[in-house]
Amino acid sequence: MSLFADLPEACRANVPLAPLTWFGIGGPAEWLIEPRTEDELATVVHRCRESGLQVRFLGLGANLLVGDDGVRGAVIRLSQPAFMTWQRDGDRIEAGGGAHLTRLVKAAVAEGLSGLEALAGIPGTVGGGIRMNCGGKFGEIGSAVERVRVILPDGRAVERRASELGFAYRRSNLGGAIVVSATFRLSPMEPQRLHDRYMEIWEFKSRTQPPLEDCSAGCIFKNPAQGPSAGKLIDDLGLKGLSVGGAAVSDRHANFIVARPGARAADIVRLIEQIEQRVFDATGVRLVREVEVW
Template sequence: MTVIKINSETIFTNLYNKAIEIGCKATLNEPLCNHTSFKTGGACPVLVEPCSTNQLVETLKFIKANNIPYTVMGNGTNLLALDCGLDKAVVKISDAMSEISLLDDETILCSAGTKMVTLCKFALENSLSCLEFAYGIPGTCGGAVFMNAGAYGGEVKDVITEITHITPDLKLETITVNEADLSYRHSIYKSNGCIIVSAKMKLKKADKEVIKATMEDFLSRRKSKQPLEYPSAGSTFKRPEGHFAGALIEQCNLKGFSIGGAQVSEKHAGFVINKGGATAKDILDLMAHIEETVKTNTGVTLEPEVIILR
């Protein structure tokens, strides 16, 4: 693990002190392996977890006023942190920013840091359907919107009506789902520099027992088909048009193939897992080998779904 030495007078220490002063959670020299589901990554000089939108805005104001290099992450379930760590601050939108409320009988307002499993359980408790597909999806509401997460025939874009974000000039703005340009594993948030703070969702009243049964069925399917017992970032590659990434990888006899502690899952070839002690380099080398092998043998180009934390 890389540890970045910080002088007490550095900009990162100043950010740490400011974050604590305004009520955020904050740590110095924080190992990123503690914040990604792959369990890899060196340290960042300071990691800040705001507990409210106001704290997030104040943190960003301080960062920009002092020209502090930074990046923003969610719960780290679709990220790969590099072994060398980051020489910049990390602002984490975590469950410290978790809040869900009913706006009416069928409309939910959900903060970006809310875990998807918490959101799904809230919908169930209120007999609201349309989020069953998301039960078992790791990560947060904000991350799910960012990636337009989906499974079992459903996508986040099917339930979202509005999204509120912080613009690069630190203004709060609300846009419609159409303006967010959500499509397969895509949204405008991959390039517009805005930070999601909440989402409004329109659901439908339904029988609670039927909702629960569907959720449990989807979760059971996940457990039976996916290597949930090992650290990973979920599906490693996007689905190529007309194909399934896992099927192509298995077709190339890569199931179980390893580089260091990284392995193509023997349970589901669409997952690269940390079998034990994998470095980020192991994972990147394995992903590159998979891409090259699949391209050579099938002519299909695989595009990573996993995002490198930079």
């Protein structure tokens, strides 16, 4: 009998992951698990641990490249209603780990609550955003987080305060814990002013990055701690437009790779490797990947 035979609605075998990622590329998951409740989530996490099945978490796949052969083990996705809503409580918003960031940010702005508008135009979920401490020149998600509720690899639920999450540039210390929900501490702001600020950030992103509809995973590399940004290093070498198979360096932003129809994950990996080598040969800088490759 299969490990999840008693949970047929939540656990499906051999499910293609490509449609669940922003790149739109990659093979299937051995198991795709979409729990309906926190108890069900805790049960599957615990069961995977007991049986030695590798567990991965998937948000909107906006920072991920799934390999052409897919992945063994379980991929858990908080896509059911229990994990996708949010509620306001005074100056706080509590949001499910699977809530879509773009919708949450818009809702906070509409409520006149400031603190998330810096994330305008960043695709992803609350859980994926917190894991990555997503953000940019206008701010990062970590500075608005008050606490999170997570399920640990052994299935226990615990609360963690923001100060315990090790937020730094595009990282947190969540390890094998999955974010079930997060509480954001926000500040009231005059709604029109807040909306104008949100639009300013949104327009900046729209001008400087490929359109959201393009198949990409945001910035491929982290910016080095010192010196020019990763995008500038790549751009200065004239690599915009460089391509391998169906993968190409974006003409709009050199730190983005866009996948054209028919692109394979292997094309993207080879292009990433070429960029890394050429930047290293020309500048001595070893670029560090921001995109996660499964």
